[in-house]
Protein backbone atom coordinates (compact mmCIF):
# COMPACT_ATOMS: atom_id res chain seq x y z
CA UNK A 458 0.00 0.00 0.00
CA UNK A 459 1.17 3.47 -0.83
CA UNK A 460 1.12 4.84 2.74
CA UNK A 461 3.02 1.98 4.45
CA UNK A 462 6.26 3.35 5.98
CA UNK A 463 5.88 6.55 4.00
CA UNK A 464 6.69 9.61 6.08
CA UNK A 465 5.41 11.92 3.33
CA UNK A 466 1.99 10.28 3.27
CA UNK A 467 -0.90 12.77 2.96
CA UNK A 468 -4.42 11.44 3.65
CA UNK A 469 -7.14 11.95 1.06
CA UNK A 470 -8.88 15.33 1.58
CA UNK A 471 -11.99 14.73 3.70
CA UNK A 472 -14.19 16.88 1.45
CA UNK A 473 -13.06 14.84 -1.56
CA UNK A 474 -13.92 11.56 0.21
CA UNK A 475 -17.34 12.90 1.23
CA UNK A 476 -18.30 14.25 -2.19
CA UNK A 477 -16.47 13.03 -5.31
CA UNK A 478 -15.34 9.64 -3.94
CA UNK A 479 -18.64 8.99 -2.14
CA UNK A 480 -20.41 8.97 -5.51
CA UNK A 481 -18.13 6.18 -6.80
CA UNK A 482 -18.09 3.17 -4.42
CA UNK A 483 -14.63 1.62 -4.14
CA UNK A 484 -12.79 4.66 -5.49
CA UNK A 485 -11.39 6.06 -2.22
CA UNK A 486 -9.84 2.72 -1.15
CA UNK A 487 -8.18 2.27 -4.56
CA UNK A 488 -6.33 5.57 -4.19
CA UNK A 489 -3.99 4.06 -1.61
CA UNK A 490 -3.12 1.05 -3.78
CA UNK A 491 0.03 0.59 -5.89
CA UNK A 492 0.41 2.44 -9.17
CA UNK A 493 0.59 0.37 -12.38
CA UNK A 494 3.55 0.98 -14.71
CA UNK A 495 2.96 1.11 -18.44
CA UNK A 496 4.98 1.96 -21.53
CA UNK A 497 4.10 2.74 -25.12
CA UNK A 498 6.52 1.69 -27.84
CA UNK A 499 7.65 3.86 -30.70
CA UNK A 500 6.33 2.26 -33.90
CA UNK A 501 9.27 3.73 -35.80
CA UNK A 502 11.90 2.28 -33.49
CA UNK A 503 10.77 -1.29 -32.95
CA UNK A 504 13.74 -2.54 -31.08
CA UNK A 505 13.11 -2.34 -27.36
CA UNK A 506 10.54 -5.15 -27.69
CA UNK A 507 8.50 -6.04 -24.65
CA UNK A 508 10.51 -9.14 -23.73
CA UNK A 509 13.18 -6.90 -22.25
CA UNK A 510 10.69 -5.99 -19.54
CA UNK A 511 9.52 -8.41 -16.88
CA UNK A 512 6.09 -9.97 -17.53
CA UNK A 513 4.68 -7.40 -19.92
CA UNK A 514 0.91 -7.55 -20.54
CA UNK A 515 -0.78 -5.57 -23.32
CA UNK A 516 -2.83 -2.46 -22.53
CA UNK A 517 -6.28 -3.40 -23.94
CA UNK A 518 -6.84 -0.11 -25.77
CA UNK A 519 -3.40 -0.09 -27.42
CA UNK A 520 -2.70 -1.35 -30.93
CA UNK A 521 -1.16 -4.83 -31.11
CA UNK A 522 2.47 -4.55 -29.96
CA UNK A 523 2.08 -0.92 -28.94
CA UNK A 524 1.52 -0.63 -25.19
CA UNK A 525 2.26 -2.80 -22.17
CA UNK A 526 1.88 -2.94 -18.43
CA UNK A 527 5.07 -4.00 -16.65
CA UNK A 528 5.03 -6.19 -13.57
CA UNK A 529 7.52 -3.88 -11.84
CA UNK A 530 9.15 -0.52 -12.43
CA UNK A 531 12.59 -0.95 -13.99
CA UNK A 532 15.20 1.84 -13.75
CA UNK A 533 14.27 3.34 -17.10
CA UNK A 534 17.17 5.80 -17.06
CA UNK A 535 19.61 2.85 -17.05
CA UNK A 536 18.24 1.65 -20.40
CA UNK A 537 19.91 3.34 -23.41
CA UNK A 538 16.86 2.56 -25.60
CA UNK A 539 14.75 4.79 -23.31
CA UNK A 540 17.07 7.73 -24.12
CA UNK A 541 16.86 6.90 -27.81
CA UNK A 542 13.06 7.27 -27.76
CA UNK A 543 12.26 3.58 -28.25
CA UNK A 544 9.35 3.89 -25.81
CA UNK A 545 7.57 6.43 -23.63
CA UNK A 546 6.61 5.71 -20.03
CA UNK A 547 2.95 6.74 -20.02
CA UNK A 548 -0.14 6.28 -17.94
CA UNK A 549 -2.32 3.60 -19.54
CA UNK A 550 -5.44 5.80 -19.36
CA UNK A 551 -3.74 8.59 -21.30
CA UNK A 552 -3.25 6.18 -24.20
CA UNK A 553 -7.03 6.23 -24.69
CA UNK A 554 -6.56 9.48 -26.66
CA UNK A 555 -4.78 7.41 -29.32
CA UNK A 556 -7.64 4.88 -29.25
CA UNK A 557 -10.17 7.68 -29.83
CA UNK A 558 -8.18 9.17 -32.71
CA UNK A 559 -7.86 5.80 -34.43
CA UNK A 560 -11.58 5.14 -33.99
CA UNK A 561 -12.52 8.55 -35.32
CA UNK A 562 -10.14 8.67 -38.25
CA UNK A 563 -9.43 5.07 -39.21
CA UNK A 564 -8.97 5.96 -42.87
CA UNK A 565 -7.80 9.55 -42.71
CA UNK A 566 -5.41 9.72 -39.72
CA UNK A 567 -2.52 10.14 -42.18
CA UNK A 568 -3.75 13.52 -43.41
CA UNK A 569 -4.86 15.07 -40.13
CA UNK A 570 -3.83 18.42 -38.76
CA UNK A 571 -3.94 18.10 -34.98
CA UNK A 572 -3.40 20.76 -32.34
CA UNK A 573 -2.28 19.33 -28.98
CA UNK A 574 -2.90 22.48 -26.97
CA UNK A 575 -1.61 21.58 -23.49
CA UNK A 576 1.18 19.31 -24.55
CA UNK A 577 4.15 19.17 -22.14
CA UNK A 578 5.86 16.90 -21.34
CA UNK A 579 4.64 15.23 -24.52
CA UNK A 580 3.08 11.86 -23.69
CA UNK A 581 0.03 12.47 -25.84
CA UNK A 582 2.00 14.42 -28.46
CA UNK A 583 4.27 11.46 -29.17
CA UNK A 584 1.26 9.16 -29.34
CA UNK A 585 -0.67 11.48 -31.67
CA UNK A 586 2.47 11.82 -33.83
CA UNK A 587 2.53 8.02 -34.20
CA UNK A 588 -1.17 7.84 -35.07
CA UNK A 589 -0.99 10.74 -37.54
CA UNK A 590 2.04 9.24 -39.32
CA UNK A 591 4.33 10.89 -41.85
CA UNK A 592 1.54 12.66 -43.78
CA UNK A 593 -0.16 14.11 -40.69
CA UNK A 594 0.79 17.27 -38.81
CA UNK A 595 0.86 17.75 -35.05
CA UNK A 596 1.22 21.20 -33.54
CA UNK A 597 2.21 20.65 -29.92
CA UNK A 598 1.76 23.74 -27.79
CA UNK A 599 2.82 24.39 -24.22
CA UNK A 600 2.22 27.79 -22.71
CA UNK A 601 4.87 27.44 -19.97
CA UNK A 602 8.30 27.99 -21.58
CA UNK A 603 10.34 25.78 -19.24
CA UNK A 604 7.92 22.89 -19.85
CA UNK A 605 7.90 23.59 -23.60
CA UNK A 606 11.66 22.91 -23.68
CA UNK A 607 11.10 19.47 -22.16
CA UNK A 608 8.42 18.92 -24.81
CA UNK A 609 10.93 19.76 -27.57
CA UNK A 610 13.38 17.19 -26.15
CA UNK A 611 10.73 14.47 -26.08
CA UNK A 612 9.57 15.32 -29.61
CA UNK A 613 13.15 15.08 -30.88
CA UNK A 614 13.70 11.76 -29.09
CA UNK A 615 10.52 10.30 -30.54
CA UNK A 616 11.89 11.22 -33.96
CA UNK A 617 8.61 11.16 -35.89
CA UNK A 618 9.42 14.34 -37.86
CA UNK A 619 5.79 15.46 -38.15
CA UNK A 620 5.55 17.79 -35.13
CA UNK A 621 5.89 21.56 -34.67
CA UNK A 622 6.29 22.82 -31.10
CA UNK A 623 4.95 26.23 -30.09
CA UNK A 624 4.67 28.11 -26.84
CA UNK A 625 1.65 30.35 -27.26
CA UNK A 626 -1.48 31.38 -25.50
CA UNK A 627 -4.57 29.29 -26.43
CA UNK A 628 -6.39 32.38 -27.70
CA UNK A 629 -3.65 33.03 -30.29
CA UNK A 630 -4.77 29.84 -32.07
CA UNK A 631 -8.43 30.81 -31.98
CA UNK A 632 -7.71 34.31 -33.25
CA UNK A 633 -4.93 33.71 -35.78
CA UNK A 634 -5.63 30.23 -37.19
CA UNK A 635 -9.43 30.04 -37.53
CA UNK A 636 -10.70 26.66 -38.77
CA UNK A 637 -7.14 25.40 -39.26
CA UNK A 638 -7.23 22.12 -37.31
CA UNK A 639 -9.16 18.89 -37.90
CA UNK A 640 -8.64 17.88 -34.28
CA UNK A 641 -7.87 19.90 -31.16
CA UNK A 642 -6.76 17.97 -28.09
CA UNK A 643 -7.19 19.83 -24.80
CA UNK A 644 -5.54 17.77 -22.06
CA UNK A 645 -6.47 20.41 -19.58
CA UNK A 646 -4.61 21.47 -16.43
CA UNK A 647 -6.85 20.14 -13.64
CA UNK A 648 -7.20 19.44 -9.93
CA UNK A 649 -5.36 16.11 -10.40
CA UNK A 650 -7.58 13.78 -8.33
CA UNK A 651 -6.57 10.96 -10.67
CA UNK A 652 -2.95 11.43 -9.57
CA UNK A 653 -3.72 11.11 -5.84
CA UNK A 654 -2.03 7.67 -5.73
CA UNK A 655 1.36 8.92 -6.76
CA UNK A 656 1.24 12.65 -6.16
CA UNK A 657 0.64 13.58 -2.54
CA UNK A 658 1.15 17.23 -3.52
CA UNK A 659 -2.12 17.01 -5.49
CA UNK A 660 -3.88 15.76 -2.34
CA UNK A 661 -2.45 18.64 -0.30
CA UNK A 662 -3.51 21.26 -2.86
CA UNK A 663 -7.02 19.93 -3.44
CA UNK A 664 -10.02 21.93 -2.24
CA UNK A 665 -13.60 22.39 -3.49
CA UNK A 666 -12.68 26.00 -4.34
CA UNK A 667 -9.71 24.85 -6.42
CA UNK A 668 -11.95 22.43 -8.32
CA UNK A 669 -14.21 25.37 -9.26
CA UNK A 670 -11.20 27.49 -10.29
CA UNK A 671 -9.89 24.63 -12.46
CA UNK A 672 -13.31 24.11 -14.08
CA UNK A 673 -13.56 27.83 -14.93
CA UNK A 674 -10.01 27.90 -16.33
CA UNK A 675 -10.76 24.85 -18.49
CA UNK A 676 -13.81 26.58 -19.97
CA UNK A 677 -11.69 29.63 -20.70
CA UNK A 678 -9.00 27.56 -22.43
CA UNK A 679 -11.53 25.64 -24.53
CA UNK A 680 -13.46 28.74 -25.60
CA UNK A 681 -10.20 30.56 -26.43
CA UNK A 682 -9.09 27.80 -28.80
CA UNK A 683 -12.50 26.75 -30.16
CA UNK A 684 -12.32 28.88 -33.32
CA UNK A 685 -9.11 27.10 -34.39
CA UNK A 686 -11.11 23.88 -34.81
CA UNK A 687 -12.76 23.55 -38.22
CA UNK A 688 -16.53 22.96 -38.33
CA UNK A 689 -17.13 19.19 -38.29
CA UNK A 690 -13.71 18.77 -36.65
CA UNK A 691 -13.34 17.02 -33.28
CA UNK A 692 -12.20 18.28 -29.91
CA UNK A 693 -10.80 15.66 -27.55
CA UNK A 694 -11.13 17.02 -24.04
CA UNK A 695 -9.39 15.21 -21.21
CA UNK A 696 -8.39 15.62 -17.58
CA UNK A 697 -6.76 13.45 -14.93
CA UNK A 698 -9.47 14.16 -12.41
CA UNK A 699 -12.76 12.53 -11.35
CA UNK A 700 -15.14 15.34 -10.38
CA UNK A 701 -18.08 16.20 -12.61
CA UNK A 702 -17.44 19.97 -12.66
CA UNK A 703 -14.16 19.52 -14.57
CA UNK A 704 -15.38 16.49 -16.53
CA UNK A 705 -19.01 15.83 -17.56
CA UNK A 706 -20.30 19.32 -16.74
CA UNK A 707 -17.59 20.94 -18.84
CA UNK A 708 -18.21 18.56 -21.72
CA UNK A 709 -21.93 19.39 -21.67
CA UNK A 710 -21.05 23.07 -21.48
CA UNK A 711 -18.75 22.80 -24.53
CA UNK A 712 -21.43 21.02 -26.55
CA UNK A 713 -24.24 23.38 -25.54
CA UNK A 714 -22.48 26.73 -25.33
CA UNK A 715 -19.89 26.42 -28.11
CA UNK A 716 -21.94 24.16 -30.37
CA UNK A 717 -21.06 20.50 -30.76
CA UNK A 718 -22.20 16.91 -30.49
CA UNK A 719 -20.81 14.64 -27.79
CA UNK A 720 -19.67 11.49 -29.58
CA UNK A 721 -20.27 7.92 -28.48
CA UNK A 722 -18.45 4.77 -29.56
CA UNK A 723 -19.11 1.05 -29.61
CA UNK A 724 -16.63 -1.41 -28.21
CA UNK A 725 -15.27 0.72 -25.38
CA UNK A 726 -12.75 -1.57 -23.62
CA UNK A 727 -13.94 -3.26 -20.42
CA UNK A 728 -13.53 -1.30 -17.20
CA UNK A 729 -13.78 2.15 -18.80
CA UNK A 730 -17.10 3.63 -17.69
CA UNK A 731 -19.26 6.34 -19.25
CA UNK A 732 -19.83 9.55 -17.33
CA UNK A 733 -23.33 11.09 -17.30
CA UNK A 734 -24.60 14.58 -16.73
CA UNK A 735 -28.36 15.19 -16.56
CA UNK A 736 -28.89 11.64 -17.87
CA UNK A 737 -26.78 12.30 -20.97
CA UNK A 738 -23.54 10.38 -21.58
CA UNK A 739 -20.58 12.76 -21.65
CA UNK A 740 -17.17 11.08 -21.85
CA UNK A 741 -15.45 8.13 -20.15
CA UNK A 742 -13.88 7.65 -16.77
CA UNK A 743 -10.89 5.55 -15.81
CA UNK A 744 -11.37 4.64 -12.16
CA UNK A 745 -8.35 2.86 -10.67
CA UNK A 746 -10.51 0.20 -8.93
CA UNK A 747 -12.16 -0.72 -12.24
CA UNK A 748 -9.34 -0.51 -14.75
CA UNK A 749 -5.52 -0.71 -14.59
CA UNK A 750 -4.72 2.98 -14.84
CA UNK A 751 -4.39 6.16 -12.89
CA UNK A 752 -7.54 8.29 -12.92
CA UNK A 753 -8.33 9.76 -16.32
CA UNK A 754 -11.30 11.21 -18.17
CA UNK A 755 -11.76 11.83 -21.90
CA UNK A 756 -14.56 12.91 -24.22
CA UNK A 757 -14.84 13.64 -27.93
CA UNK A 758 -17.04 16.50 -29.20
CA UNK A 759 -17.73 17.10 -32.89
CA UNK A 760 -18.02 20.81 -33.70
CA UNK A 761 -21.31 21.72 -35.33
CA UNK A 762 -21.46 23.24 -38.78
CA UNK A 763 -20.55 22.06 -42.25
CA UNK A 764 -16.89 21.54 -43.05
CA UNK A 765 -15.49 24.75 -44.51
CA UNK A 766 -12.25 25.42 -46.28
CA UNK A 767 -9.73 27.46 -44.35
CA UNK A 768 -9.52 31.06 -45.46
CA UNK A 769 -6.30 32.59 -46.74
CA UNK A 770 -3.68 32.62 -44.05
CA UNK A 771 -0.66 34.85 -43.86
CA UNK A 772 2.55 33.00 -44.60
CA UNK A 773 5.87 34.15 -43.26
CA UNK A 774 9.32 34.56 -44.66
CA UNK A 775 10.82 32.81 -41.65
CA UNK A 776 11.87 29.84 -43.78
CA UNK A 777 14.28 30.05 -46.71
CA UNK A 778 14.19 27.18 -49.19
CA UNK A 779 17.64 25.71 -49.85
CA UNK A 780 19.44 26.19 -53.14
CA UNK A 781 19.54 23.14 -55.45
CA UNK A 782 23.04 22.09 -54.36
CA UNK A 783 22.35 22.53 -50.65
CA UNK A 784 19.03 20.72 -51.11
CA UNK A 785 20.87 17.73 -52.63
CA UNK A 786 23.28 17.71 -49.69
CA UNK A 787 20.39 17.75 -47.18
CA UNK A 788 18.46 15.11 -49.11
CA UNK A 789 21.31 12.63 -49.00
CA UNK A 790 20.89 12.33 -45.18
CA UNK A 791 17.22 11.40 -45.38
CA UNK A 792 15.34 8.28 -46.43
CA UNK A 793 12.98 9.91 -48.93
CA UNK A 794 10.24 7.34 -48.33
CA UNK A 795 9.62 8.50 -44.73
CA UNK A 796 7.79 11.77 -45.44
CA UNK A 797 10.43 14.53 -45.40
CA UNK A 798 10.51 16.17 -48.83
CA UNK A 799 11.24 19.89 -48.32
CA UNK A 800 14.30 21.52 -46.86
CA UNK A 801 14.65 25.07 -45.59
CA UNK A 802 16.82 27.19 -43.37
CA UNK A 803 15.10 28.47 -40.24
CA UNK A 804 15.58 31.81 -38.52
CA UNK A 805 18.31 30.18 -36.37
CA UNK A 806 20.40 29.34 -39.45
CA UNK A 807 19.91 25.57 -39.06
CA UNK A 808 18.55 23.36 -41.85
CA UNK A 809 15.14 21.79 -41.28
CA UNK A 810 13.33 19.03 -43.14
CA UNK A 811 9.54 18.94 -43.51
CA UNK A 812 6.79 16.99 -45.15
CA UNK A 813 4.87 19.26 -47.57
CA UNK A 814 1.92 19.36 -45.13
CA UNK A 815 4.13 20.33 -42.20
CA UNK A 816 5.90 22.95 -44.32
CA UNK A 817 2.53 24.61 -44.99
CA UNK A 818 1.55 24.43 -41.33
CA UNK A 819 4.86 25.90 -40.18
CA UNK A 820 4.53 28.72 -42.74
CA UNK A 821 1.10 29.49 -41.33
CA UNK A 822 2.41 29.41 -37.74
CA UNK A 823 5.22 31.79 -38.62
CA UNK A 824 2.75 34.00 -40.51
CA UNK A 825 0.62 34.10 -37.35
CA UNK A 826 3.68 35.13 -35.30
CA UNK A 827 3.56 32.05 -33.11
CA UNK A 828 6.47 31.32 -30.81
CA UNK A 829 7.84 28.37 -32.81
CA UNK A 830 10.37 26.38 -30.78
CA UNK A 831 10.95 23.40 -33.05
CA UNK A 832 9.52 21.80 -36.17
CA UNK A 833 10.04 18.85 -38.49
CA UNK A 834 13.59 17.55 -38.24
CA UNK A 835 16.51 19.82 -37.50
CA UNK A 836 19.15 18.32 -39.78
CA UNK A 837 22.06 20.46 -38.63
CA UNK A 838 24.16 23.26 -40.04
CA UNK A 839 25.42 23.71 -43.57
CA UNK A 840 29.06 24.66 -43.55
CA UNK A 841 30.43 25.50 -47.00
CA UNK A 842 27.92 23.19 -48.63
CA UNK A 843 28.45 20.24 -46.25
CA UNK A 844 25.96 19.32 -43.57
CA UNK A 845 27.28 19.10 -40.03
CA UNK A 846 24.55 16.81 -38.65
CA UNK A 847 22.71 17.81 -35.49
CA UNK A 848 21.54 15.60 -32.64
CA UNK A 849 17.87 15.58 -33.69
CA UNK A 850 18.84 14.10 -37.06
CA UNK A 851 20.45 11.10 -35.33
CA UNK A 852 17.14 10.46 -33.53
CA UNK A 853 14.92 10.89 -36.59
CA UNK A 854 13.58 7.53 -37.70
CA UNK A 855 13.98 8.44 -41.37
CA UNK A 856 17.73 9.11 -41.15
CA UNK A 857 19.41 7.47 -44.14
CA UNK A 858 21.52 4.81 -42.41
CA UNK A 859 22.88 3.38 -45.63
CA UNK A 860 25.60 5.99 -46.08
CA UNK A 861 26.69 6.00 -42.44
CA UNK A 862 29.14 4.16 -40.22
CA UNK A 863 27.18 2.70 -37.31
CA UNK A 864 28.79 1.91 -33.96
CA UNK A 865 26.52 -0.51 -32.07
CA UNK A 866 27.43 -0.41 -28.38
CA UNK A 867 26.60 -2.89 -25.61
CA UNK A 868 24.67 -1.50 -22.63
CA UNK A 869 27.62 -0.46 -20.40
CA UNK A 870 29.40 1.34 -23.25
CA UNK A 871 26.12 2.96 -24.39
CA UNK A 872 25.51 4.31 -20.87
CA UNK A 873 29.08 5.60 -20.74
CA UNK A 874 28.43 7.38 -24.06
CA UNK A 875 25.17 8.88 -22.72
CA UNK A 876 26.81 10.19 -19.59
CA UNK A 877 29.74 11.53 -21.64
CA UNK A 878 32.11 9.46 -19.54
CA UNK A 879 35.72 8.88 -20.47
CA UNK A 880 36.28 5.24 -19.49
CA UNK A 881 38.55 4.02 -22.29
CA UNK A 882 37.90 0.41 -21.36
CA UNK A 883 34.23 0.99 -22.25
CA UNK A 884 34.51 3.54 -25.03
CA UNK A 885 37.78 2.85 -26.81
CA UNK A 886 38.28 4.36 -30.27
CA UNK A 887 38.42 0.80 -31.58
CA UNK A 888 34.61 0.58 -31.25
CA UNK A 889 34.23 3.31 -33.89
CA UNK A 890 35.03 3.68 -37.57
CA UNK A 891 37.22 6.56 -38.74
CA UNK A 892 35.10 9.72 -39.17
CA UNK A 893 31.46 10.19 -38.20
CA UNK A 894 29.59 7.35 -36.46
CA UNK A 895 25.94 6.94 -35.59
CA UNK A 896 25.98 5.43 -32.09
CA UNK A 897 23.30 2.81 -31.51
CA UNK A 898 22.21 0.36 -28.85
CA UNK A 899 20.01 -2.57 -29.86
CA UNK A 900 19.62 -0.76 -33.16
CA UNK A 901 18.22 2.41 -31.53
CA UNK A 902 20.13 5.54 -32.49
CA UNK A 903 21.48 7.51 -29.52
CA UNK A 904 23.59 10.24 -31.14
CA UNK A 905 26.85 10.93 -32.97
CA UNK A 906 30.53 10.31 -32.27
CA UNK A 907 33.53 11.20 -34.41
CA UNK A 908 36.74 9.24 -34.49
CA UNK A 909 39.94 10.90 -35.65
CA UNK A 910 42.79 8.41 -35.43
CA UNK A 911 43.07 7.22 -31.83
CA UNK A 912 40.76 9.92 -30.51
CA UNK A 913 37.01 9.72 -30.38
CA UNK A 914 34.84 12.81 -29.85
CA UNK A 915 31.58 12.15 -28.07
CA UNK A 916 29.06 14.47 -29.78
CA UNK A 917 26.16 13.71 -27.41
CA UNK A 918 24.78 17.15 -26.37
CA UNK A 919 26.14 18.15 -22.96
CA UNK A 920 22.71 19.43 -21.95
CA UNK A 921 21.24 15.93 -22.49
CA UNK A 922 23.98 14.14 -20.56
CA UNK A 923 22.72 11.47 -18.16
CA UNK A 924 23.85 12.38 -14.66
CA UNK A 925 22.37 9.60 -12.51
CA UNK A 926 21.09 6.15 -13.26
Ligand code: SAM
Nearest residue numbers: 575576577578579580581600601644645646678
Ligand atom coordinates in the same frame (compact mmCIF):
# COMPACT_ATOMS: atom_id res chain seq x y z
N1 SAM B 1 -0.72 16.49 -22.45
C1 SAM B 1 0.44 16.34 -21.58
C2 SAM B 1 0.99 14.94 -21.73
O1 SAM B 1 0.27 14.04 -22.14
O2 SAM B 1 2.20 14.76 -21.47
C3 SAM B 1 0.10 16.68 -20.15
C4 SAM B 1 -0.53 18.04 -20.02
S1 SAM B 1 -0.88 18.58 -18.40
C5 SAM B 1 -2.24 17.64 -17.95
C6 SAM B 1 -1.58 20.16 -18.68
C7 SAM B 1 -0.64 21.17 -19.31
O3 SAM B 1 -1.36 22.40 -19.47
C8 SAM B 1 0.58 21.50 -18.47
O4 SAM B 1 1.75 21.26 -19.21
C9 SAM B 1 0.42 22.98 -18.14
O5 SAM B 1 1.65 23.68 -18.16
C10 SAM B 1 -0.49 23.48 -19.25
N2 SAM B 1 -1.24 24.68 -18.86
C11 SAM B 1 -1.33 25.28 -17.65
N3 SAM B 1 -2.11 26.37 -17.70
C12 SAM B 1 -2.51 26.49 -18.98
C13 SAM B 1 -3.33 27.43 -19.66
N4 SAM B 1 -3.89 28.45 -19.04
N5 SAM B 1 -3.53 27.24 -20.99
C14 SAM B 1 -3.00 26.20 -21.62
N6 SAM B 1 -2.22 25.27 -21.02
C15 SAM B 1 -1.98 25.42 -19.72
